[in-house]
């Protein structure tokens with residue numbers, strides 16, 4: 021089911037023509053489909069409906085509060101990695117009891133805010149962090165619910181830049197230290213260890229690594245219980261990959277992924293937590309840009325667009341490929357173009373050799389699969405305004421983050437008096 025479609029009169033997001041949104045809001049911009057977000061959440065939630073399970077959306081993937089509110093109302097929790105994300109999740113109405121806090125270096129202020137809010141769990145990634153959290157919680161007279169993030173030393177087989185579960189990655193505690201650190205957490209004041217967590221990477225395209233990681237951490241649950249510890253929560257992270265290109269091998273279906281996790285944890289009697297990000301948001305978003313002009317450089321045709329790497333950095337950062345849709349219904353023979361933006365970097369190149377039928381100034385191009393790690397990784401490089409976000413729901417659309425003015429962009433800057 022694709023909520024972004026090409027019809028006889030152009031591209032649509034659900035029942036709204038892209039052209040209508042682009043004319044009203046200007047380009048570049050992100051467009052999200054509410055129906056897709058709901059569908060992706062519901063498919064996963066349904067697979068765990070007979071379990072005590074929480075789907076804590078990874079806020080880092082797409083953190084607009086409208087999206088968080090939409091998911092929160094369906095029962096989603098939030099996996100956060102900063103005080104800012106905590107603030108967003110609570111603003112969006114996600115109850116603190118559904119918030120888990122991941123990250124290798126939480127600051128004192130972030131810990132205090134999360135303790136005061138009363139979050140479900142801190143995912144702790146080192147011995148030093150246990151000591152730090154113990155001190156912060158004790159000073160506040162609070163008890164921090166803790167899950168120890170273990171590094172299962174499983175190669176997720178994904179891009180090395182987004183792999184997190186091999187022993188040399190900076191995440192989690194070494195598997196061999198987990199027992200000792202769980203005991204330490206039980207002994208330290210201000211901490212209440214309640215579980216374990218793993219997250220082995222992102223854009224993972226087979227279920228086998230999830231199965232291995234779940235088996236390893238499941239074994240640890242059993243051995244800790246045998247030592248007399250309470251282990252009531254098991255957080256299996258996020259990381260399932262999604263199809264970026266039709267031509268590429270399809271990643272496992274969410275139902276197969278869910279079946280694997282359900283099987284691996286069926287006998288553990290734990291509250292299960294998942295932290296999907298990309299799976300829910302990735303294919304729910306388009307990045308939309310307009311052609312400004314074309315040029316031929318030493319035999320290469322360039323379509324130069326008004327969007328740039330500061331708006332969607334994935335191609336520049338990871339060599340990611342986002343499929344391109346043309347707004348103009350394809351007629352005639354296409355000409356292959358490189359699609360590049362106006363930023364002064366050679367990596368500001370979205371795609372090479374894309375067959376385009378219409379390259380006149382003003383034509384709209386939409387990059388698919390841009391909902392996750394798109395708008396959230398945008399910057400104001402080259403003093404380009406942060407890219408707006410629009411949420412489509414049926415035949416309606418709402419600007420859920422508007423484009424700032426130049427005045428707003430400069431409003432935090434000051435020229436000292438005494439130069």
Ligand SMILES: Cc1ncc(COP(=O)(O)O)c(C=O)c1O
Nearest residue numbers: 078122222258259295296297298
């Ligand atoms: C701890 C943690 N949980 C969840 C996620 C979400 O991952 P994904 O968007 O691949 O599902 C990430 C990002 O990789 C993460 O670091």
Ligand SMILES: N[C@@H](CCCC[NH3+])C(=O)O
Nearest residue numbers: 182222223334338392393
């Ligand atoms: N930013 C990465 C994903 C990182 C996952 C974060 N733990 C991407 O765009 O694919």
